[in-house]
Amino acid sequence: MINKFVSDFFKFYENIKKQQVSYITEEKIKEEIADFYKTSWLPVSQDFKEKFGESTYNLIENNLFDLYRTTKANVLVKKRLLAILKNIEPLIDTIQIEIIRKYGVVIEYDKKKQIIEDLSKYNFSGTLKYLKNSERDFNGGDWKDSCFNARLSLEEFMRELREKITKKSVPKGTLSNHINPIKEKIGLKDGEIKLIEQGFYGFLSEKGGHATKDIPDREDSTISIYLVYIICDYILKKYSKYI
Numbered sequence: 001m002i003n004k005f006v007s008d009f010f011k012f013y014e015n016i017k018k019q020q021v022s023y024i025t026e027e028k029i030k031e032e033i034a035d036f037y038k039t040s041w042l043p044v045s046q047d048f049k050e051k052f053g054e055s056t057y058n059l060i061e062n063n064l065f066d067l068y069r070t071t072k073a074n075v076l077v078k079k080r081l082l083a084i085l086k087n088i089e090p091l092i093d094t095i096q097i098e099i100i101r102k103y104g105v106v107i108e109y110d111k112k113k114q115i116i117e118d119l120s121k122y123n124f125s126g127t128l129k130y131l132k133n134s135e136r137d138f139n140g141g142d143w144k145d146s147c148f149n150a151r152l153s154l155e156e157f158m159r160e161l162r163e164k165i166t167k168k169s170v171p172k173g174t175l176s177n178h179i180n181p182i183k184e185k186i187g188l189k190d191g192e193i194k195l196i197e198q199g200f201y202g203f204l205s206e207k208g209g210h211a212t213k214d215i216p217d218r219e220d221s222t223i224s225i226y227l228v229y230i231i232c233d234y235i236l237k238k239y240s241k242y243i
Contacts (some may be wrong), residue, residue: 002044002047002048002095003049004040004095005040005041006092006095007034007045008040009088009092010038010092012032012036012040013085013089013130014016014083015032016033016078016081016085017082019078021078022077022078022079022101023076023077023078024075024076024077024078024081024191025075025076030071030076030077031066031071033067033070033071033076033081034068034071034099034234036064036067037064037065037067037068038068041060041061041064044218045060045061047059048060052095055092056095058136059091060086060088060091060092062085063084063085063088064084064088066084067081067084067085072085076193095119111233115229115232115233115234115236116128118232118233118235118236118240119232122154122164122236122243123160123180124157124160124161124232125160126156126160127153127156127157127160127232128185129153130149130150130152130153130154131149131225131228131229133149133152134147134148134149134150134152134153134221134224134225134228135154135225137149137221138222138225141218141220143216143220143221144207144208144214144215144216146208146216146221146224146225147204147207147208147216147220147221147224148208148209149202150204150208150221150224150225150227150228151204151205151208151209151224152208153228154175154200154201154204154227154228154231155172155173155174155175155178156172156180157228157231157232157235158179158182158239159173159177159178161174161178161182161235161243162178162181162182164242164243165181165182165185165186165242166181166185166243172206175196175197175201175239176197176201178217179193179196179197184236185241185242186239187216188239196231200227200230200231203223203227204227204228207220207224210222
C-alpha cells in the first residue's frame with residue numbers, strides 16, 4: 001500500500017503538470033484531486049506515521065489536506081496546486097529510495113510483509129533464512145550469492161512443504177526431488193509443475209548455480225528474489241489447507 005501510494009503520487013503530480021490551463025474549473029479534475037487525498041493517502045496515512053515518523057506524516061498530511069481544501073473553490077489555480085505538491089515531492093522521493101534500498105524494487109512492502117507473515121505462520125523457517133540471506137547479499141551487491149540463496153530458498157520451501165504435507169522428515173535436495181511427492185498429495189497441476197520446475201527453478205538454477213558460468217547482475221538478483229516470493233505466495237494461498 002505504501003509503495004502504491006508513492007507510485008500514485010508521482011502519477012498524480014504528472015497529471016496536474018499536464019493540465020493545459022492555468023485555472024482549473026472542470027469538476028472531474030477537482031474530484032480526482034479530492035479522491036487522491038481520500039482514497040490514496042488516508043488509508044495509508046497512519047501506517048506512514050508508524051514507519052516514517054510524525055514529522056514526515058505531518059508534512060504530507062498538512063499539504064495534502066491543503067490540496068483537498070482547494071477543491072471546494074470554484075476555480076483552482078494550477079500554480080498553487082503545483083506549489084503544494086512541490087513541498088511534498090522531495091520527501092516522497094526520499095521515501096521511495098528508502099523503500100527500494102530496504103525492501104527491493106520488485107514487490108510492494110505491504111505485500112512482502114504479508115508473505116513473510118504467512119511463511120512464519122506456517123513455520124517455513126528455513127525458507128525465511130535463505131530469503132534473508134539472499135536479500136542481505138542483494139543489499140551488499142553480491143548478485144551471484146543473492147541468486148544462489150534465492151535458489152536455496154525455493155528448494156527449502158519445497159522441502160519444508162513436502163515435510164508438512166507428508167508428515168515425514170525429508171532430507172535436503174533439489175526442487176525436483178520434492179515436487180513429485182507434493183504433486184501426489186495435493187494434486188499439483190502439470191502446468192503448475194512445469195512453470196515452477198522449468199520456468200522459475202530453471203531460471204534460479206542458471207543464475208544461482210555455482211557450476212554455471214552465468215554472471216548475474218542486479219536485475220537478475222532482483223527477479224530471483226521476486227520469483228521466490230511469488231511462488232511461495234501462490235502455493236500458500238492455493239494449497240494451505242494441505243499443510
